[in-house]
Amino acid sequence: MFKRLDESPRQTVTVIINGHHVVVPEGESVAAAVLAENIGFTRTTPVNNQPRAPFCMMGVCFDCLMVIDGVPNQQACMVQVRDGMRIERQHGSGV
Amino acid sequence: MNDHYRLVIIGAGPAGLAAATVAADHGVETALLDEQPAPGGQIFRAIESAPDKRARQLGPEYRRGEKLVSAFRHSSARYYPDTQVWSLSADREIGLNHRQQAQVISADQVLLANGAFERPVPFPGWTLPGVMNAGAGQILFKGSGIVPADGVVLAGSGPLLLLLAWQYLRAGVKVRAVLDTISRSNYLKALPWLPKALMVHHHITQGLRYQQTLRLAGVELHNGISDLQAHGSESLETISYRHKGSKHRLKTDSLLIHFGVIPNIHLSQAAGCNHYWHARQQCWRPELDLWGSSSIDGILVAGDGGGIGGARTAEHAGRIAAFQVLHNLGVISQRERDREAARDRKWMKADLRIRPFLEKLFSIPDSMLRIPHDNAIVCRCEEVTAGEIRSAIAEGHGDSNQVKFLTRCGMGPCQGRQCAQAVAQIVADKTSLPMKKSTQFRVRPPLKPLTLGQLASLYPDEPE
Amino acid sequence: MKTDAIIIGGGLMGSSTALQLAMRGVRCRILEKESPGRHASGVNAGGLRQLNRHPAEIPLTVEAARMWRDIESLLDSDCDARFPGQLRVAESAQDLELLEQRAALVRSLGYDHEEMIGRDELYQLVPALAPHCVGALICRQDGYARPFHALTAFRHKASSLGVEYHVKTIVDAIERERGNWRVTTRKGDFQAPVLVNCAGAWAGRIATSLGEPVPLKPGAPMMMVTERLPHFIDPVIGAASRKLSFKQMQNGTLLIGGAHMADLDFQQQSTQISWPKLALSARTVMALFPQLNDVRIVRTWAGIEAFMPDNLPVIGRSSSAEDAWHAFGFSAHGFQLSPVVGKILAELIVDGATSFPLEPFAISRFNQNQTG
Numbered sequence: 019m020f021k022r023l024d025e026s027p028r029q030t031v032t033v034i035i036n037g038h039h040v041v042v043p044e045g046e047s048v049a050a051a052v053l054a055e056n057i058g059f060t061r062t063t064p065v066n067n068q069p070r071a072p073f074c075m076m077g078v079c080f081d082c083l084m085v086i087d088g089v090p091n092q093q094a095c096m097v098q099v100r101d102g103m104r105i106e107r108q109h110g111s112g113v
Numbered sequence: 114m115n116d117h118y119r120l121v122i123i124g125a126g127p128a129g130l131a132a133a134t135v136a137a138d139h140g141v142e143t144a145l146l147d148e149q150p151a152p153g154g155q156i157f158r159a160i161e162s163a164p165d166k167r168a169r170q171l172g173p174e175y176r177r178g179e180k181l182v183s184a185f186r187h188s189s190a191r192y193y194p195d196t197q198v199w200s201l202s203a204d205r206e207i208g209l210n211h212r213q214q215a216q217v218i219s220a221d222q223v224l225l226a227n228g229a230f231e232r233p234v235p236f237p238g239w240t241l242p243g244v245m246n247a248g249a250g251q252i253l254f255k256g257s258g259i260v261p262a263d264g265v266v267l268a269g270s271g272p273l274l275l276l277l278a279w280q281y282l283r284a285g286v287k288v289r290a291v292l293d294t295i296s297r298s299n300y301l302k303a304l305p306w307l308p309k310a311l312m313v314h315h316h317i318t319q320g321l322r323y324q325q326t327l328r329l330a331g332v333e334l335h336n337g338i339s340d341l342q343a344h345g346s347e348s349l350e351t352i353s354y355r356h357k358g359s360k361h362r363l364k365t366d367s368l369l370i371h372f373g374v375i376p377n378i379h380l381s382q383a384a385g386c387n388h389y390w391h392a393r394q395q396c397w398r399p400e401l402d403l404w405g406s407s408s409i410d411g412i413l414v415a416g417d418g419g420g421i422g423g424a425r426t427a428e429h430a431g432r433i434a435a436f437q438v439l440h441n442l443g444v445i446s447q448r449e450r451d452r453e454a455a456r457d458r459k460w461m462k463a464d465l466r467i468r469p470f471l472e473k474l475f476s477i478p479d480s481m482l483r484i485p486h487d488n489a490i491v492c493r494c495e496e497v498t499a500g501e502i503r504s505a506i507a508e509g510h511g512d513s514n515q516v517k518f519l520t521r522c523g524m525g526p527c528q529g530r531q532c533a534q535a536v537a538q539i540v541a542d543k544t545s546l547p548m549k550k551s552t553q554f555r556v557r558p559p560l561k562p563l564t565l566g567q568l569a570s571l572y573p574d575e576p577e
Numbered sequence: 578m579k580t581d582a583i584i585i586g587g588g589l590m591g592s593s594t595a596l597q598l599a600m601r602g603v604r605c606r607i608l609e610k611e612s613p614g615r616h617a618s619g620v621n622a623g624g625l626r627q628l629n630r631h632p633a634e635i636p637l638t639v640e641a642a643r644m645w646r647d648i649e650s651l652l653d654s655d656c657d658a659r660f661p662g663q664l665r666v667a668e669s670a671q672d673l674e675l676l677e678q679r680a681a682l683v684r685s686l687g688y689d690h691e692e693m694i695g696r697d698e699l700y701q702l703v704p705a706l707a708p709h710c711v712g713a714l715i716c717r718q719d720g721y722a723r724p725f726h727a728l729t730a731f732r733h734k735a736s737s738l739g740v741e742y743h744v745k746t747i748v749d750a751i752e753r754e755r756g757n758w759r760v761t762t763r764k765g766d767f768q769a770p771v772l773v774n775c776a777g778a779w780a781g782r783i784a785t786s787l788g789e790p791v792p793l794k795p796g797a798p799m800m801m802v803t804e805r806l807p808h809f810i811d812p813v814i815g816a817a818s819r820k821l822s823f824k825q826m827q828n829g830t831l832l833i834g835g836a837h838m839a840d841l842d843f844q845q846q847s848t849q850i851s852w853p854k855l856a857l858s859a860r861t862v863m864a865l866f867p868q869l870n871d872v873r874i875v876r877t878w879a880g881i882e883a884f885m886p887d888n889l890p891v892i893g894r895s896s897s898a899e900d901a902w903h904a905f906g907f908s909a910h911g912f913q914l915s916p917v918v919g920k921i922l923a924e925l926i927v928d929g930a931t932s933f934p935l936e937p938f939a940i941s942r943f944n945q946n947q948t949g
Contacts, residue, residue, distance in 0.1 A: 019261070019262040019263050019366055019367070020253070020259050020260065020261060020262055020367075021259070021260060021261075021262035022257075022258060022259055023167070023258040023259070023260060023284060023285075025164050025166060025167065025258050026164055026166070043257065045150070045162065046256070046257050047256065047257075050252075050253055050256060050257040050259055053253065053259060054257070054259045056262075058242060058347065058348055059242045059347060059348065060242075063496055065495060065496045066496050068240065068496065069241075069242055069347050069348065070240060070242060070493075071242030071243070071245075071348070072245065072249065073240075073244070073245050073246060073249065073493075074230065074231065074245075074246050074248070074249055075245070075246070075248070075249035075252040075253060076155060076230060076248065076249070076252060077148065078230045078377070078527065078530045078531070079233075079493065079527055079530070079531055080494060080525070080526035080527040081240075081493060083526070091526070091562075093562075095252075096148070098150060
């Protein structure tokens with residue numbers, strides 16, 4: 019589990035994570051936002067249906083693939099949150 | 114973005130920033146391509162937007178980045194964030210996506226400053242949610258002020274482990290344990306590399322100070338651990354390891370691992386640069402001369418991407434490479450190049466003196482690298498285990514690429530970044546070859562995701 | 578009595594030939610300059626295609642198709658072969674007419690594996706296709722397999738029958754010596770009464786050293802593979818007036834080819850993707866499947882293949898040397914033919930004759946084109 023440190027207030031946006039509206043700091047990566055939200059696994063693998071979550075946070079592992087605004091296989095750690103963005107767990111190869 | 118620049122630099126960490134500033138200040142039209150939204154690379158991530166309190170928690174080295182970024186921003190170098198490079202050819206054609214738009218540009222000189230990433234060392238359970246790289250923990254901390262909520266265990270080897278533990282403590286995070294694979298024999302093996310210069314003591318005492326602070330805060334510190342495993346059904350629940358002959362278990366939902374960093378050579382491999390295996394650093398590096406020139410004319414490498422040296426060394430290497438570029442472009446003479454680079458050379462030499470010692474001290478045990486458990490997943494993308502790879506080798510597929518063809522190891526989205534070394538290690542072990550003779554995966558573009566639509570948008574006038 | 582053969586080239590043709598010879602009691606040694614399947618055999622599109630072959634190839638392709646459907650009994654492996662059919666799609670009346678002429682030609686030759694289908698059946702079979710298409714030519718028994726796995730299966734079976742693979746073994750010289758072939762390599766000399774040239778893009782060199790140079794041109798057709806997608810299409814798709822080979826593999830990835838060529842440095846054995854041409858390939862895919870706009874390409878590559886000026890391979894006896902045979906020059910469409918080519922060569926070598934018509938593939942057709 020993760021938590022947010024107490025810091026000075028920042029600009030925020032509202033995203034929709036697995037159907038739930040969540041307020042997150044502007045400029046954050048989607049991966050950081052979902053980890054802070056503690057949704058557990060962020061995708062299941064296409065070969066053996068195993069749960070995965072972000073691993074490297076810097077774009078080299080491709081384990082953080084999620085469906086963002088309806089498009090699958092997005093590296094959540096390389097995408098910044100935007101107001102109204104829909105973020106969903108990815109199941110296998112697609113939506 | 115233009116179609117052509119005199120100098121294109123890829124990567125906005127200390128090497129890229131320093132190089133861009135030098136080149137631009139000498140009047141060379143320079144473009145710096147960065148896949149991040151803001152400069153700083155990994156080590157100075159989010160430095161322009163980090164709140165003061167967080168920056169203090171991260172320590173003084175972090176703040177050094179502010180000067181670098183500021184000098185870069187004040188130079189005339191063009192900065193292109195949100196830019197992913199998906200191909201680089203030997204004749205310096207660069208395929209890229211800038212804000213999702215695909216484009217192919219060219220350059221007279223290319224400087225690769227892609228830095229490093231954490232060495233992936235497979236062990237059973239390392240793919241469970243809850244297991245992340247220590248660097249990932251740092252990124253969450255630096256970039257977003259997000260930290261483990263219910264305690265964390267750090268495991269592996271390398272200065273980053275202690276540094277992160279110390280940073281977490283200052284931020285009030287409960288660090289349960291730091292499990293180090295360094296055994297006592299590492300200290301003995303490293304001693305001969307200990308240089309006699311004064312600079313060295315700074316590193317050693319820094320490390321000892323961290324350890325002391327951690328012990329005082331009640332953190333368990335264990336050296337010489339082995340057989341690390343992560344357990345859980347849907348996510349991490351416990352870890353186990355061997356220490357002093359017996360097996361231990363720890364309940365935790367957060368494990369951060371670190372086994373050193375290795376150069377990010379994907380682009381230099383794609384361009385066709387020669388690489389070699391560096392035994393002490395346990396990684397592949399591009400063949401470079403003293404100025405950072407690779408085996409391909411016009412392509413240079415600076416910073417950790419050319420060989421691990423740390424942030425300060427990267428700055429110096431970036432500037433040195435930039436002076437070489439200026440010379441290549443006819444802007445300065447050889448004497449001027451030597452003169453301008455002299456100070457950076459001196460400082461870099463001093464910085465590098467500690468490296469052999471640190472490398473020997475923090476080296477990963479051969480057994481961890483060469484012989485992962487049969488059921489450890491080596492290729493995370495395609496879920497190929499060490500056991501399956503060994504079977505493929507036993508059936509006659511005796512090099513990394515043949516293993517790839519048969520098992521799909523390395524054919525997933527990460528394109529072998531996470532498994533290339535591990536596969537080569539297993540092949541070397543099973544075929545009784547030294548790592549310096551092992552094969553690397555053949556790297557093919559696109560190196561970063563490129564959609565059919567993006568590709569289709571290129572060269573609209575090309576005749577059928 | 579030909580009891581001993583040296584086969585140059587450890588790809589599909591070499592392995593298939595070795596297997597068939599071994600099944601007939603001939604001792605075979607394969608000399609492979611790198612590793613089996615390193616080039617064309619390992620990286621092709623894996624198409625099991627009878628559709629739209631040159632008439633000369635039709636008797637061979639039909640028999641090969643029969644062998645592929647039963648490949649497990651030959652190789653103890655099904656090579657992950659699938660047979661959902663293959664289509665050449667017509668996008669206009671002109672296209673349709675071309676395809677109809679083709680269908681008529683095939684019928685006139687006495688074959689029925691290619692037939693026309695109309696718009697309705699086309700969209701029943703391929704609902705994902707862009708809506709402007711008007712019909713197609715189909716071969717319902719066509720399909721695809723995984724080339725490297727097929728090659729590995731050939732290799733395992735051949736090895737189990739005693740075929741020796743000598744890898745990293747580059748041929749330096751070939752000489753005739755007292756009724757035998759003597760092949761000199763950096764790993765030693767090999768001798769045998771029978772020599773077979775299955776050296777792919779390097780077969781021209783072998784042919785030259787046998788005194789029968791051929792106008793073989795190495796080329797590197799480009800391929801792309803995408804990320805995995807949920808299953809949405811069954812048959813393999815080509816187009817009447819576009820360069821395209823498009824299929825969704827068993828694991829959900831899309832394999833896209835179409836014979837657009839990469840830049841090739843044959844000496845260095847290195848290929849470089851031509852982005853302008855690959856962009857054309859991508860546009861072709863988008864024209865027929867616009868919904869794939871956001872699908873990500875994971876990898877591109879270009880295998881080195883042998884192209885002959887008439888796009889027909891060389892299969893058969895040497896025209897200049899005794900006890901030497903050739904099987905090369907498959908011009909990017911050899912995978913499907915590999916099982917039958919091995920059988921044909923084995924028949925020629927052991928029985929002295931084959932029932933398949935081989936004149937169009939004779940190496941002698943190039944004799945008048947010898948260049949200095």
